[in-house]
Amino acid sequence: MSNSKDKRIKRLKKKHIWPSVLGLFLILMLFALLIMLALGTTCLDVVQRKVNECSNRSAKIAGLYEEYNETSAESITTSVLTYMDMETDIETVAVTDTEGGEVWSSDGSYPNEDKMTEFELRQAKFGSGIQMLIEEDEEGVFSEDENTLVINTDIISKLDFVSLLNETDVFVDGGQASLLQLKVWYAVPVNHLNVFVLNQINVYANDLVMLLVTLVLFIIMISIFALYYIVSFVSVIVSIRKTTKIIYTDMVTGGDNWLGFVKKGTSLLKRNRGSRRKYAMIHLRMYKYRSFCTCFGVQEGEALIEKFYYALKKSLKYHEVMAYHENAEFGLLICYNDEQQLRDRIEALKSTLNAVLPNMKMYFGVGVCQIEAGQRDVEQLYNNALIACDMMGEDTENRIAFFDEEMNKQKLWERKVEDEMDRALLNKEFKVYLQPKISAMQEILAGAEALVRWIHPKDGFIPPNKFIPIFEKNGFILKLDDYMLEEVASLQARWISEGRKIVPISVNVSRAHFTREDLAEHICSIVDKYRVPHSVIELELTESAFFDDKKVLLDTVKKLREFGFIVSMDDFGAGYSSLNSLKELQLDVLKIDADFFRGENVEERGMLIVSEVIDLAKKLNMKIVAEGIESREQVDFLVEQECDLIQGYFFAKPMAVEEFVEKYKY
Ligand code: C2E
Ligand code: CA
Ligand code: CA
Numbered sequence: 001m002s003n004s005k006d007k008r009i010k011r012l013k014k015k016h017i018w019p020s021v022l023g024l025f026l027i028l029m030l031f032a033l034l035i036m037l038a039l040g041t042t043c044l045d046v047v048q049r050k051v052n053e054c055s056n057r058s059a060k061i062a063g064l065y066e067e068y069n070e071t072s073a074e075s076i077t078t079s080v081l082t083y084m085d086m087e088t089d090i091e092t093v094a095v096t097d098t099e100g101g102e103v104w105s106s107d108g109s110y111p112n113e114d115k116m117t118e119f120e121l122r123q124a125k126f127g128s129g130i131q132m133l134i135e136e137d138e139e140g141v142f143s144e145d146e147n148t149l150v151i152n153t154d155i156i157s158k159l160d161f162v163s164l165l166n167e168t169d170v171f172v173d174g175g176q177a178s179l180l181q182l183k184v185w186y187a188v189p190v191n192h193l194n195v196f197v198l199n200q201i202n203v204y205a206n207d208l209v210m211l212l213v214t215l216v217l218f219i220i221m222i223s224i225f226a227l228y229y230i231v232s233f234v235s236v237i238v239s240i241r242k243t244t245k246i247i248y249t250d251m252v253t254g255g256d257n258w259l260g261f262v263k264k265g266t267s268l269l270k271r272n273r274g275s276r277r278k279y280a281m282i283h284l285r286m287y288k289y290r291s292f293c294t295c296f297g298v299q300e301g302e303a304l305i306e307k308f309y310y311a312l313k314k315s316l317k318y319h320e321v322m323a324y325h326e327n328a329e330f331g332l333l334i335c336y337n338d339e340q341q342l343r344d345r346i347e348a349l350k351s352t353l354n355a356v357l358p359n360m361k362m363y364f365g366v367g368v369c370q371i372e373a374g375q376r377d378v379e380q381l382y383n384n385a386l387i388a389c390d391m392m393g394e395d396t397e398n399r400i401a402f403f404d405e406e407m408n409k410q411k412l413w414e415r416k417v418e419d420e421m422d423r424a425l426l427n428k429e430f431k432v433y434l435q436p437k438i439s440a441m442q443e444i445l446a447g448a449e450a451l452v453r454w455i456h457p458k459d460g461f462i463p464p465n466k467f468i469p470i471f472e473k474n475g476f477i478l479k480l481d482d483y484m485l486e487e488v489a490s491l492q493a494r495w496i497s498e499g500r501k502i503v504p505i506s507v508n509v510s511r512a513h514f515t516r517e518d519l520a521e522h523i524c525s526i527v528d529k530y531r532v533p534h535s536v537i538e539l540e541l542t543e544s545a546f547f548d549d550k551k552v553l554l555d556t557v558k559k560l561r562e563f564g565f566i567v568s569m570d571d572f573g574a575g576y577s578s579l580n581s582l583k584e585l586q587l588d589v590l591k592i593d594a595d596f597f598r599g600e601n602v603e604e605r606g607m608l609i610v611s612e613v614i615d616l617a618k619k620l621n622m623k624i625v626a627e628g629i630e631s632r633e634q635v636d637f638l639v640e641q642e643c644d645l646i647q648g649y650f651f652a653k654p655m656a657v658e659e660f661v662e663k664y665k666y
Pocket of ligand 3: 570571591593627
């Protein structure tokens with residue numbers, strides 16, 4: 001998969017997550033801020049109220065000492081104790097003179113000496129009036145004992161209310177649970193006395209009602225918003241998972257699609273890096289799928305593919321992967337121990353597929369690419385397996401082909417040929433070579449066949465078997481044959497104009513031409529551009545054209561002969577020859593394929609077949625050309641059989657036009 005495609009798919013999968021995550025995060029932040037604000041405001045308010053209460057109480061007690069003298073001491077003490085009984089929040093009252101000398105204490109305790117000294121210092125600074133007794137440690141809060149706090153008014157705004165809650169014991173007082181109890185000394189200078197009041201500050205739940213209500217409201221709101229965002233977040237995740245599933249799901253089989261196969265295959269090969277387990281990439285194709293669809297419909301075809309998919313899937317081991325590719329082709333990544341076992345597995349897979357429709361004979365082609373350690377490019381490996389299958393061709397049904405480097409080279413060559421063919425035609429890199437046809441009786445020149453050669457500017461001489469099959473596959477052969485016909489026509493025209501003695505020259509007409517109904521007219525128009533008699537042009541057709549559109553072939557041959565061209569049947573006897581075609585086709589020349597003169601028992605076969613074919617052709621008024629003749633014995637045999645013309649290396653190989661002219665004194 002290309003990097004940009006990879007990125008695009010990743011982007012597709014990732015979309016929508018971040019807005020939700022960010023939204024959720026911002027909402028949580030906002031609510032955290034609001035809670036802190038509410039908490040802070042409420043705490044400050046509570047503390048402020050409590051401090052005021054303490055201050056008032058302390059001021060009241062101090063008021064009693066305003067008129068203090070030795071004699072009134074007793075009554076003041078009684079009043080203070082009475083007041084203390086009423087105000088349960090006052091724990092201790094202590095009175096000292098300004099020197100710190102003890103005057104009176106409700107329970108005998110005084111702020112300790114150090115504290116007094118500190119207090120005196122502070123009092124000197126602040127003058128008279130109610131002061132909170134101040135003592136600081138490095139955190140700004142100091143506890144004389146566990147339950148007594150001395151608070152600095154300067155730092156009250158910085159007070160860490162939560163840490164106070166944690167530090168101080170919560171205990172039950174008069175049936176109502178106080179959430180927090182603090183003890184604060186208040187010092188009130190009165191005349192020459194200092195009145196110390198130890199106040200208990202109880203913080204009850206009802207002091208925090210506002211806070212609690214706010215908190216509950218906030219929590220409800222947070223929950224609603226958080227729920228909304230969580231739901232939207234989850235739905236995004238679900239939709240992403242769905243999208244991902246769709247991306248990796250094949251619409252025909254409902255299983256993994258090609259993208260999923262590449263993904264899983266790549267990770268399987270990555271995981272297998274250090275392992276000794278061997279893997280092979282399989283390209284499996286059903287032949288004639290299109291015909292199946294034509295007979296039974298596309299839906300039936302797709303249903304068949306789906307059945308194939310699940311039948312194959314069932315036969316795989318749990319870690320092996322597969323997917324449907326296209327056009328009844330499957331990719332499989334399977335493991336194996338040795339080649340024989342791999343072949344057996346593939347045969348078993350094919351049997352599985354054949355069992356899907358037991359009443360129908362189906363053919364499968366399999367290309368195999370054995371994966372070497374470190375190879376991970378799934379698409380490349382599949383391509384190799386596909387090349388192997390392609391190279392095997394459709395005729396070799398039901399076979400297995402293993403990929404090798406030679407195949408890769410062939411594929412690269414095919415690509416190069418396809419890339420360069422148009423330029424080559426334009427630059428006239430295709431050259432006409434002529435191979436003479438010699439009269440069997442007189443052994444003189446009686447005709448020639450034009451055979452193409454590619455003279456490549458870099459690669460030099462390229463024989464036709466290297467490019468004709470490629471052109472036949474991609475259709476370029478149509479252009480090349482027209483070009484050859486035109487070259488031959490122009491050659492003949494030149495030689496006629498030069499007053500030379502000429503012989504018919506044949507050109508090959510590929511079977512691909514027989515799809516056009518006006519083929520005869522088309523050939524005529526090319527030749528007529530050069531105003532040469534049609535009788536100097538021979539057209540070699542192959543019998544295989546019979547298997548395409550028979551009617552077009554018959555009509556074309558008829559018309560060509562009417563136009564005056566010589567029409568011959570090439571390669572007779574090669575492949576699926578049938579004497580039937582001779583009966584239906586009215587032709588001028590029969591070219592007996594070189595295969596008749598090759599291999600073992602040539603004489604015997606020659607006796608039996610060639611003489612019969614020659615006999616038959618003569619009866620049908622056809623001339624005979626024997627191709628591929630390489631020896632004097634073959635020539636003698638053909639002369640004996642009254643063969644008309646002989647073409648073969650025995651007389652001459654195909655040669656460049658100049659050489660031909662030179663050799664035959666044309
Ligand atoms: P073909 O039409 O059957 O051409 C005869 C082939 O047999 C030629 O191969 C020729 O060189 C070869 N040949 C002739 N005598 C002998 C012999 O004594 N021994 C052996 N071993 N071979 C002999 P070539 O030129 O390589 O062409 C191969 C095929 O390529 C041709 O077979 C023809 O099918 C195709 N071809 C060549 N030129 C063209 C063309 O211009 N158009 C088309 N459509 N096909 C062409
Ligand atoms: Ca030929
Ligand atoms: Ca031939």
